[in-house]
Amino acid sequence: VAATIRDVALAAGVSQSTVSRALSMPDLVNPTTRARVQATARELGYEPNRAARGLITGRTGNIGLIVPDLSNPFFSSVVKGVQSAARAGDHSAFIADTDEEASAEVHLLRALSKQVDGIVLCSPRTPDAELNGVAPGTRVVLMNRRVDGWPSVTVDNADGMRQAIEHLAALGHQRVAYVAGPRTSWSNQERERGLRRAADATGVDLVHLGHFPPQFAGGVAAADLALACGATAVIAYNDVVALGLLSRLGARGVPVPERISVLGCDDIGMSEMIHPALTTVSIPKQDAGRAAVALLFSLFEDGGLAAGPHRELHTQLIVRATTGVASAPGRRITGGHTTKGSTR
Amino acid sequence: VAATIRDVALAAGVSQSTVSRALSMPDLVNPTTRARVQATARELGYEPNRAARGLITGRTGNIGLIVPDLSNPFFSSVVKGVQSAARAGDHSAFIADTDEEASAEVHLLRALSKQVDGIVLCSPRTPDAELNGVAPGTRVVLMNRRVDGWPSVTVDNADGMRQAIEHLAALGHQRVAYVAGPRTSWSNQERERGLRRAADATGVDLVHLGHFPPQFAGGVAAADLALACGATAVIAYNDVVALGLLSRLGARGVPVPERISVLGCDDIGMSEMIHPALTTVSIPKQDAGRAAVALLFSLFEDGGLAAGPHRELHTQLIVRATTGVASAPGRRITGGHTTKGSTR
DNA sequence: ATGAAAGCGCTAACAT
DNA sequence: ATGTTAGCGCTTTCAT
Numbered sequence: 001v002a003a004t005i006r007d008v009a010l011a012a013g014v015s016q017s018t019v020s021r022a023l024s025m026p027d028l029v030n031p032t033t034r035a036r037v038q039a040t041a042r043e044l045g046y047e048p049n050r051a052a053r054g055l056i057t058g059r060t061g062n063i064g065l066i067v068p069d070l071s072n073p074f075f076s077s078v079v080k081g082v083q084s085a086a087r088a089g090d091h092s093a094f095i096a097d098t099d100e101e102a103s104a105e106v107h108l109l110r111a112l113s114k115q116v117d118g119i120v121l122c123s124p125r126t127p128d129a130e131l132n133g134v135a136p137g138t139r140v141v142l143m144n145r146r147v148d149g150w151p152s153v154t155v156d157n158a159d160g161m162r163q164a165i166e167h168l169a170a171l172g173h174q175r176v177a178y179v180a181g182p183r184t185s186w187s188n189q190e191r192e193r194g195l196r197r198a199a200d201a202t203g204v205d206l207v208h209l210g211h212f213p214p215q216f217a218g219g220v221a222a223a224d225l226a227l228a229c230g231a232t233a234v235i236a237y238n239d240v241v242a243l244g245l246l247s248r249l250g251a252r253g254v255p256v257p258e259r260i261s262v263l264g265c266d267d268i269g270m271s272e273m274i275h276p277a278l279t280t281v282s283i284p285k286q287d288a289g290r291a292a293v294a295l296l297f298s299l300f301e302d303g304g305l306a307a308g309p310h311r312e313l314h315t316q317l318i319v320r321a322t323t324g325v326a327s328a329p330g331r332r333i334t335g336g337h338t339t340k341g342s343t344r
Numbered sequence: 345v346a347a348t349i350r351d352v353a354l355a356a357g358v359s360q361s362t363v364s365r366a367l368s369m370p371d372l373v374n375p376t377t378r379a380r381v382q383a384t385a386r387e388l389g390y391e392p393n394r395a396a397r398g399l400i401t402g403r404t405g406n407i408g409l410i411v412p413d414l415s416n417p418f419f420s421s422v423v424k425g426v427q428s429a430a431r432a433g434d435h436s437a438f439i440a441d442t443d444e445e446a447s448a449e450v451h452l453l454r455a456l457s458k459q460v461d462g463i464v465l466c467s468p469r470t471p472d473a474e475l476n477g478v479a480p481g482t483r484v485v486l487m488n489r490r491v492d493g494w495p496s497v498t499v500d501n502a503d504g505m506r507q508a509i510e511h512l513a514a515l516g517h518q519r520v521a522y523v524a525g526p527r528t529s530w531s532n533q534e535r536e537r538g539l540r541r542a543a544d545a546t547g548v549d550l551v552h553l554g555h556f557p558p559q560f561a562g563g564v565a566a567a568d569l570a571l572a573c574g575a576t577a578v579i580a581y582n583d584v585v586a587l588g589l590l591s592r593l594g595a596r597g598v599p600v601p602e603r604i605s606v607l608g609c610d611d612i613g614m615s616e617m618i619h620p621a622l623t624t625v626s627i628p629k630q631d632a633g634r635a636a637v638a639l640l641f642s643l644f645e646d647g648g649l650a651a652g653p654h655r656e657l658h659t660q661l662i663v664r665a666t667t668g669v670a671s672a673p674g675r676r677i678t679g680g681h682t683t684k685g686s687t688r
Numbered sequence: 689a690t691g692a693a694a695g696c697g698c699t700a701a702c703a704t
Numbered sequence: 705a706t707g708t709t710a711g712c713g714c715t716t717t718c719a720t
Binding site: 358359360361362365372373374377396398399400401402 | 692
């Protein structure tokens with residue numbers, strides 16, 4: 001029912017090649033014929049079949065994007081960035097959500113590889129080792145993960161945490177808790193690294209509360225621990241977790257930031273919409289998505305080394321209302337326990 | 345670099361047809377050969393090229409999904425539903441975000457139509473008339489819109505609003521404001537219809553505050569109007585707008601629900617995460633997405649009339665903390681102005 | 689039960 | 705500048 005190149009050729013009285021050329025490489029055909037062909041094509045509502053074209057050019061005009069959880073606004077933003085860049089480059093995007101399941105990544109990678117020119121693998125939960133060998137012929141750009149030999153787009157997580165710790169230290173906080181994200185998340189590892197280093201440098205006492213699901217419920221679950229560990233401030237793996245923290249603290253009637261300061265990461269839109277507005281480490285999410293696509297495109301064109309295999313973006317602390325001067329460490333003073341790391 | 349059916353055929357010592365059959369219609373080939381072929385295929389890591397297959401079968405194995413705004417959690421959920429159903433039916437999903445721009449819908453519809461077996465067009469902003477004629481050969485299922493001759497999945501918006509009004513009336517509210525969504529949104533029209541009818545039935549005075557962008561900023565912009573119009577309760581087009589309302593009210597120090605009740609629609613995850621938790625009309629978002637895909641699949645199989653062209657899902661009021669008994673209409677009583685519709 | 693051949697819609701040499 | 709030919713990877717008649 002849809003017009004093919006053959007229909008256009010017949011209607012315009014030229015050969016298929018001429019139609020093909022008139023549409024893809026207009027300079028190679030006589031202006032008169034070109035005009036006629038293009039008019040005919042428009043009339044017939046002809047749209048080239050990309051699958052057929054791909055079969056011969058080896059390029060599908062599609063890219064894939066795999067993310068852990070679309071319901072996390074962080075990834076929605078990444079998707080938006082990827083989409084806009086893809087469309088600007090005349091590509092469509094296959095989006096896939098793994099529901100935080102590592103095994104789904106490999107599976108999707110394999111399934112998608114045949115239908116796309118390249119894949120952006122965002123925040124992979126799969127161990128580095130297993131990543132190798134999957135999708136042999138497919139260009140893959142990693143996002144939020146750095147693995148030797150793979151092109152990637154990352155943000156400077158460690159520096160973001162440095163900014164966070166210095167901010168808290170300046171406010172007088174001496175004991176800060178961290179609600180960690182997935183153990184297999186590179187971002188989480190980097191954040192832990194930056195945290196530890198900055199804590200050492202500033203003399204802040206850092207408490208690792210353990211690994212929690214990177215979701216609202218994770219924050220809810222961690223809140224009581226944060227309060228009990230004697231910290232006057234708590235940093236969450238991401239904003240969604242911070243929101244969970246805030247919710248549970250609110251339910252317990254704990255004033256933020258008076259009794260305890262809360263700091264997130266990502267700067268999802270929600271962060272400035274709530275009250276009190278969340279202090280957070282901002283990540284250029286859309287830009288990162290765009291950068292990943294740009295890297296992918298560069299891989300297509302020149303074997304991939306022109307733009308450099310890695311791209312690192314900056315993070316920026318955004319101070320809003322959930323961080324304030326440290327509360328007097330009441331219990332520890334009255335009890336006289338000032339030893340680092342043990343409060344009760 | 346990737347193995348083709350030819351490679352498998354050569355390695356297994358059979359013809360391409362046999363390989364094809366052994367993989368797609370196993371019963372038609374000798375068990376022995378079948379086993380050998382399948383083993384070879386696995387060894388070589390053979391994955392059929394869907395584009396090539398699609399060229400001949402006319403089926404791509406892909407479906408498209410077009411939504412207005414991925415950063416609205418409502419649509420994230422729909423995407424999740426669509427994805428899971430698509431994958432269950434061995435299809436991949438192309439996702440596209442129009443950024444609330446009507447013109448992008450038609451464009452994307454056309455661009456996607458060649459690469460997919462069908463498209464779910466979610467919450468279209470395009471006028472009904474223009475929808476016709478686009479994508480002639482493509483199966484399209486509408487979501488959150490009902491147009492004669494098009495298969496669709498909708499929710500009972502009007503009934504949701506009925507539940508909302510009855511809830512508010514039972515709490516003693518006599519004057520309720522509505523912050524409308526996009527004029528071209530079918531859901532908004534349906535909500536307005538349900539609202540008006542229920543208001544008439546219960547004797548509630550309904551104030552239409554005008555159309556606002558279905559985003560946080562829209563709610564922020566509408567909050568002062570809601571307060572000024574003398575309503576003791578305000579219903580927002582959706583939860584994101586309600587969040588904006590809540591934010592601005594909070595900033596002005598207006599107690600919710602004591603001074604004014606707030607009611608949203610959609611039941612996005614955020615609604616129960618904030619404080620006070622938002623009363624809202626819940627929509628089965630993922631189910632709707634799945635239903636749309638199911639409808640699409642049924643269209644593929646039997647010309648499309650088996651499952652019926654329309655599917656309507658229910659809405660359900662979820663009472664949480666932002667609605668309470670009506671405040672005394674202070675100004676109107678002191679001022680003595682009790683005339684319906686004019687407060688100051 | 690299997691193979692040979694044709695062709696899906698398109699582009700890319702290779703003529704002319 | 706244009707037409708002819710071959711073939712991308714696959715499925716599907718049609719033979720055998």
